[in-house]
Amino acid sequence: MATYKIGELSKKIGLSTDSIRFYETKKLIQPSFRADNNYRYYSEEALKRLLFIQRCRALDLSLKEIETLITLEQQPQQxxxxxxxxxxxxxxxxxxxxxxxxxxxxxxxxxxxxxxxxxxxxxxxxxxxxxxx
The missing domain is CATH 1.20.5 (Single alpha-helices involved in coiled-coils or other helix-helix interfaces)
Known part of the structure; x- marks a missing residue:
């Protein structure tokens, strides 16, 4: 499975590293792991989640609405x-x-x-x- 450093992730999806860190502090994404050099590495799942967030923000959905949608998405049988x-x-x-x-x-x-x-x-x-x- 591919992993990305924050800078690579930023370039790949067109979000600033500050935005990625912000979404991380809001617990909407999380790094897969931290390497010995203290770099964060993100998974394909984090990439997909950031793309989801980016699309939601493009529709002017609020952070609260996005958080709710993510919570609902994690309950697929609902x-x-x-x-x-x-x-x-x-x-x-x-x-x-x-x-x-x-x-x-x-x-x-x-x-x-x-x-x-x-x-x-x-x-x-x-x-x-x-x-x-």
């Missing part, structure tokens, strides 16, 4: 309702965030319409609108 619930809650959170971003976009577009000419900053209608709000 019903996957809990996994679905985590994803459903996160999806609702993302939908709320999207609605907020859409609202921000509309507000910014409205602000931008206040200034269609070249003015000086002291005549800037966008700044005047922001001050009035």
């Amino acid at each position: 019903d996957c309702h809990a996994v679905n619930e985590i994803i459903d809650l996160h999806l609702a959170h993302v939908e709320k965030k999207l609605a907020e971003l859409h609202k921000f976009q509309q507000e910014l577009q409205q602000l931008r319409q206040f200034c269609n000419t070249q003015n000086t900053v002291d005549q800037c209608q966008i700044l005047k609108q922001l001050e009035a709000q």
Whole structure:
């Protein structure tokens, strides 16, 4: 079975060594062993776990959500309702965030319409609108 030093693991998956150490302190991964030179060596299992964490973070899942998913993953016979619930809650959170971003976009577009000419900053209608709000 392949083992990786932290630097090798970092290069292989594109995570910083600090991130790998952080996930280790959170007990989401652990080194297979420490050599006499005190280097940590990580297994293929740690590599797979880090890829899992990386994908979860790319979906903006929180560390708590990731920890829960990992815990659930370690109970393979359990019903996957809990996994679905985590994803459903996160999806609702993302939908709320999207609605907020859409609202921000509309507000910014409205602000931008206040200034269609070249003015000086002291005549800037966008700044005047922001001050009035």
